[in-house]
Amino acid sequence: MRVVTIANQKGGCGKTTSSINLAASLAHLGKRVLLIDLDPQGHASFGLGVETKEKEKTIYHLLNNTKNIDVKKCIVNIRKHFDLMPSHVLLSTIEQAFKDKPNAVLKLSGIIEMVDPPYDYTIIDSPPNLGFLTFSALRASSRVIIPIETSCFSLVGLNKLLSMIELIKIKLNHTTLVSGLVTIYDKRIRYSQLILEEIKKCFKDNLLETIIGINISLREAASFGKPVIEYNKYCAGTKDYLRLAEEILKDNKTRDLDKFFKDAEDIISRAKSILVKFTLSSPEARYVYVVGDFNNWSLDDNSQLENDRSGQWQKSYTLKPGRYRYKFVVDGRWIHDPDNPHKEDNIFGSVDSVLNLE
């Protein structure tokens, strides 16, 4: 049995969508699959049309009272080969309840081992933080998939997730295969292409080959409480997740984790950077520059924006987290960014735009 956790403390990067649709695709390919919804928000349960009422048995009840509850009672059948262990809003209280219990982190692995007969694959959808639940999921898994969306690139915070995986290896002697998964990729947008290049440079061969493109059917399917394969069999989302399932099935390699952590150091050093795109709409302008703390306010070729012919000007910078002041210079005229509400007076009696990168 393989246990795959989908983790990233950033919300909205496609964890739940990937959990549901990877699970459904593996089941479609004939594997017996259990999806555990470990997020107190219960989006995976909701996305499969399962609402958990107060009295029902869920993963919360199991974690809380492992000895007295039959694991099987906490499993809901969704489709052929595809079962769900639903979430419960009270999962959020587990953190506090278990914080002084040193072995509590092993409970989830114990529960998964108790399931009889075992599933071929157990997929865990984790919450958007790095608390006890995510830690337990990482400890229970043989593989971790980190979804990274390409509409806004920030590896900030990823270092914490990677450190957690390393800690599990050192302290709990448990090794997990780690790979990135590009999600919500819009190939028509040049900015997304730039981000994809960055991600490839960072992750090297620790990136899954399958790329999940942006596809409205994925969003719609979740709102109808279905995996995408049942909602629209022929859409790109269905094809992408089937391809991902095939890649996961094929991949029996045990990659060298020490090498991964070496790569991860590189990822972490890059993780401190954020790709920021400056844009200005100014169809009449002939030259536009962006100057600020990040480029010493210097007007030169490096600070010049490119025009896409429709009057949209843009320029991308890779910046470290911090606070930056900047202005646009449009045909010699210094203006603040009209699309950025964050402004501050400067010593010259005008205002600068302010960018806060966390």
Ligand SMILES: Nc1ncnc2c1ncn2[C@@H]1O[C@H](COP(=O)(O)OP(=O)(O)O)[C@@H](O)[C@H]1O
């Ligand atoms: N490939 C995709 N194309 C279009 N929308 C997507 C895609 N993946 C996820 N979404 C949508 O983006 C939002 C966030 O995705 P979700 O899977 O819930 O992220 P997370 O679990 O990381 O918070 C949801 O509304 C979801 O339907």
Ligand SMILES: [Mg+2]
């Ligand atoms: Mg989610």
